[in-house]
Amino acid sequence: MKKLINAVENVVREQLQGMAVAHPDLVKVQIDPHYVVRADAPVKGKVALVSGGGSGHEPMHGGFVGMGMLDGACPGEVFTSPTPDQMYECAKAVNGGAGVLFIVKNYTGDVLNFETAAELAHADGIKVQSILIDDDVAVKDSLYTAGRRGVGTTVLAEKIVGAAAEAGYNLTQCADLCRKVNSYGRSMGMALTSCTVPAAGKPTFELGDNEMEIGIGIHGEPGQRRMEMKTADEITEMMALEIITDKAYTRTVREWDNDQGAWVDVELVDEPLKAGDQVIAFVNSMGGTPVSELYAVYRKLAEVCQSHGITIARNLIGPYITSLEMQGCSITLLKADEEILRFWDAPVKTPGLRWGV
Amino acid sequence: MSVTRDQIVTWLEKTAVVLDANKQYLTDLDAAIGDADHGINMARGFTKVMEKLPTVADKDIGNILKTVGMTLISSVGGASGPLYGTFYMRAGTAVAAKEELSNEDLAAMLQSGVDGVVQRGRAELEDKTMIDAWFPAMAALKTAVDNGDSITNALQKTVAAAEQGMKATIPLKARKGRASYLGDRSIGHQDPGATSTHLILNALLETMQEGN
Known part of the structure; x- marks a missing residue:
């Protein structure tokens, strides 16, 4: 293992300390329990957005803390969920009286x-409200699995709902918008290489020179299937078609009911994309794939979308939800209505995403 | 025959030692069908438990186990943090204020812990999770205790059942947790959670064998 680290057990802490030094104008960093909050937290009267997850996906989530996006982020160990005490302390630190939305x-x-x-x-x-992101079309059924994983749509949801909270949406409105964004978003990922979790010291899986892994998540886990290597165009078309032709997806999720103080089962259905839809297209690097290759993917993606009558209204291209140094990419298509586009275009000022300011 | 507070503390210490010794093994099992962190996380959690244990070792058994549960919940992360954390919290609640346990108490305590795991994780038998080790183990323990077996005999049967359940996860296709995404590719691998469960129960057996 060759990495820019000092000691394996300090990887997450030192990264956070670096963020604190780099962006004191944008974020405040708390160590033990670890969390990142925006510099002006808590923002009085504004719904606070909190997300979190294992580390190793940077800039998500800590890099998306700031004006117009997240109020707080809780980083776990690499590829390991953070713990409830972190999330709870973070929620307390950002709650401005209008409630806290967990994006999970x-x-x-x-x-x-x-x-x-x-x-x-x-x-x-x-x-509290808690909305699940489950947009990974590589997972076909929800009955015999833990359901679709949360991948690329997470970044888009954090941006869009963050802008809505900034614009004065209340907690229920923020939760409804987040649920809609999740329902409108679909993603598919692939890997050319595995990645090495620092504490494990060796790659999570082995891929031969002429092999790729299709339908991966973001934790270096093996995907849906292993295939022989193909060209960028062939890979892009295969992934885009999995998204575009994905059928309606139905599953039951648990959402928190504030009035009952209990979890309630909610059945959700994601409708398929169709000709005439406009979308936000997000081409993401898993960490090791250069932006030049992402543009090659985007080139073909735009062509496939056009041939299916889908208009790309906005795009995002770059490494935003990564798996350490893994080579590979993911494609997300988010059906975009006027509300979604308005909040997508709204100003954002975070370490990882910044425009309009 | 009863289980003393000191034996519970010894069980936890042995658990920490055995999880640390099997850190790589559990992580390797997880790398095959998960995300390669189960051994690392459990070892980190029990290192924290060992730091906390001296501060509660003179308290009642319920208090000790609840402290273990809270420590795991706040230090392990992943799915195993809330699941094992819930196990020890519920187990502790079941034996609140007790300084020693009858065999029936011990069985009820473990069963409460397992009930908590099921409630939190919503897994069923043959989903290829730790439940596949816990369920047969608890059934064996209850039968043995009802039959009036000695504690070591009862725990021998418990551990044997857990081991069998753990090995029975190998041909299963995962339906819960991260391994479920692999579909058929999860077949042929032993579940890491069921494996750590077997190690934890075996640590209890060894503790009671030493005391007798």
Whole structure:
């Protein structure tokens, strides 16, 4: 293992300390328990957005803390969910009286820890809503799996709902918008290489020179299937078609009911994309793939979208939700209505995403 | 025959030692079908437990186990943090204020912990999770205790059942947790959570064998 680290056990802490030194105008960093909050937190009267997850996906989530996006982020160990005490302390630190929205990627660990944190915050009198992001079309069924994973749409949801909270949406409106963005977003990822978790010291899986892994998540885990290497155009078309032709997806999720103080099962259905839709297209690097290759992917993606009658209204291209140094990419298509585009275009000022200011 | 507070403390110490010794093994099992952190996380959690244990070692068993649960919840992360954390918290609640346990108490304590795991994780038998080790182990323990077996005999049967359940996860296709995304590719691998459960129960057996 060759990495720019000092000691394996200090990887997350030193990264946070570096962020604190680099961006004192944007964020405040708390160590033990670890969390990042925007520099002016808590913002009085504004709904606070909190997300979190394992480290190793930078700039997500800590890099998306700031005006117009997240109020707080809780980093866990590398690829390991953060813990409820972190989330609870972070929620307290950012709550400006209008409640806290947890944006949770659908991984068993994240879900279980955020559920515990929501219960703690509720017991403390903080109004909480919790919305799952589960946009990974590589997972076909929800009955015999833990359901679709939360991947690329997470970044877009944090940006869009963050702008809505900034514009004065209340907690229910923020939760409804987040649920809609998740429902409108679909992603597919692939890997050319594995990646090495510092504490593990060796790659999580082995890929031969002529192999790639299709349908991966963001934790260096093996994907849906292994295939022989293909050209950028062939790979892009295959991934884009999986997204565009994905059928309606139905599953039952648990959402927190503030009035009952309990979890309730909610059935959600994501409708497929169709000709005439406009989308935000997000081409993301897994960390090791250069931006030049992402543009090659985008070139083909734009062509495939056009041939299916889908208009790309906005795009985002770069490494935003990564898997350490893994080579590979993901594509996200988010169906965009007027509300989504308005909040997408709104100003944002975070370490990882900044425009309009 | 009863289980003393000191034996519970010894069990936790042995658990910490055995999880640390198997850190790489558990992580390797997890790398095959998960995200390569189970051993690392459990070892980190129990290192924290060992730091906390001296401050509560003279308290009642319920208090000790609840402290273990809270420590795991706040230090492990992943899915195993809330699941094992809930296990020890619920186990502790079941034996609140007790300084020693009858065999029936011990069985009820472990069963409460497992009930908590099921409630939090919503897994069922044959989902390829730690439940596949816990369920047969608890059934064996209850039968043995009801039959009036000695504690070491009862725990021998418990551990044997856990081991069998753990090995039975190998041909299963995962339906919960991160391994579920692999579909058929999860077949042929032993579940890391069921493996750590077997190690934890075996540490209890060894503790009671030493005391007798």
